[in-house]
Amino acid sequence: MIQQERLKNLLIELIKIDSLSRQERDVALRLKREMEDLGASVTIDDAGEKVGGNVGNVIAHFPGTVAGAEPLLLSAHMDTVVPGEGIVPILDGDILRTDGRTVLGGDDKSGIAIICEALRVIKENRIPCGPVDVVFTICEEAGLVGAKCLDVSQLRARMGLVLDSDSVGFLFTKAPASNRMEFRIHGLEAHAGICPENGISAIRIAAEAIAQMHLGRIDDETTANVGVIEGGMAVNIVPNLVVLRGQARSHNQEKLDRQTRHMQRCLEEAATRHSVILDGKRHEARVEARINHDYDRMDVPESAPIVKLVHAAAKNLSLELTNEAYGGGCDANVFNQKGLVVANLGTGMREIHTLKEWVNVKDLYVSARMVLEIVKLNAVQRP
Numbered sequence: 001m002i003q004q005e006r007l008k009n010l011l012i013e014l015i016k017i018d019s020l021s022r023q024e025r026d027v028a029l030r031l032k033r034e035m036e037d038l039g040a041s042v043t044i045d046d047a048g049e050k051v052g053g054n055v056g057n058v059i060a061h062f063p064g065t066v067a068g069a070e071p072l073l074l075s076a077h078m079d080t081v082v083p084g085e086g087i088v089p090i091l092d093g094d095i096l097r098t099d100g101r102t103v104l105g106g107d108d109k110s111g112i113a114i115i116c117e118a119l120r121v122i123k124e125n126r127i128p129c130g131p132v133d134v135v136f137t138i139c140e141e142a143g144l145v146g147a148k149c150l151d152v153s154q155l156r157a158r159m160g161l162v163l164d165s166d167s168v169g170f171l172f173t174k175a176p177a178s179n180r181m182e183f184r185i186h187g188l189e190a191h192a193g194i195c196p197e198n199g200i201s202a203i204r205i206a207a208e209a210i211a212q213m214h215l216g217r218i219d220d221e222t223t224a225n226v227g228v229i230e231g232g233m234a235v236n237i238v239p240n241l242v243v244l245r246g247q248a249r250s251h252n253q254e255k256l257d258r259q260t261r262h263m264q265r266c267l268e269e270a271a272t273r274h275s276v277i278l279d280g281k282r283h284e285a286r287v288e289a290r291i292n293h294d295y296d297r298m299d300v301p302e303s304a305p306i307v308k309l310v311h312a313a314a315k316n317l318s319l320e321l322t323n324e325a326y327g328g329g330c331d332a333n334v335f336n337q338k339g340l341v342v343a344n345l346g347t348g349m350r351e352i353h354t355l356k357e358w359v360n361v362k363d364l365y366v367s368a369r370m371v372l373e374i375v376k377l378n379a380v381q382r383p
């Protein structure tokens, strides 16, 4: 009953509407119309004002026709990463890809198109269903800030799915927590040829600290990275400032805290090894640390009703489905943090965040059949 052609056409239409983070208005208004056409009452919240964007999250309430059925959340994000303006989707058989100049934006417009098509089939065929809350978020790619601004008391659903991952047949139930760090290492400026002993090299401190740091894959639950390093003015100046930006992620909160402290300590210890005395006054290197907790981990138990529901739907359709752990964060982390129970279902998006991004239309079709079956089953069977 899912119409592959219609699903593909909607995805292509959505991809052609530019929607970088904080600039999702055009696609939001298009989706508001779509949801209203499908019978929902739609609001747009004030998240856009809070994050400096041009529109908020789109929240659509479908009343449902089955009394007593558990309300279900279906969510996907509207924003895409750069370069993502003027996307030209090219259809090559069943493969939808770009012309190589931009990303495709299948992340996450594939998820949006799948949700829309499943709900359209339900409306057309008057399929009994429970209440459905649809949330299309802004600014997922800018640190999940659209979802973070969402007031979940506006939702009836306490469980659901985010459609924002690659492989169809994977249900992501675990994802790491993440800390984002910025370290500013302050040394002391001096002429590098005339009086280098009067300076403290912030670059040297950074180098010593990073050489001591455990980075990369720390263990099977934890990763860490220094991704940006900036500093120095000229070859003849002892550099007085270096800025490092890094990140740590772990499925275990305690390990995340430990890794974050480790990275900070390496820098502080390196800084304490460097000081100079000028005119009787002692100058010490120092480190300013800004640590932001990006998002909590997600850990939906296998016994959760939403996980059971998705597995029952896969079984009805004779599809393989496995629960997986994801290395990244998504809106589902935030929904779980806010007390909902939400897993992340694959849509078929591939090689995301690259110019080679592509989607197989057949995968979209399978994912949409899954979503349709999940909504149907949720109305008839309490898992």
Ligand SMILES: [Zn+2]
Pocket (backbone or CB within 6 Å): 077, 107, 108, 140, 164
């Ligand atoms: Zn995404």
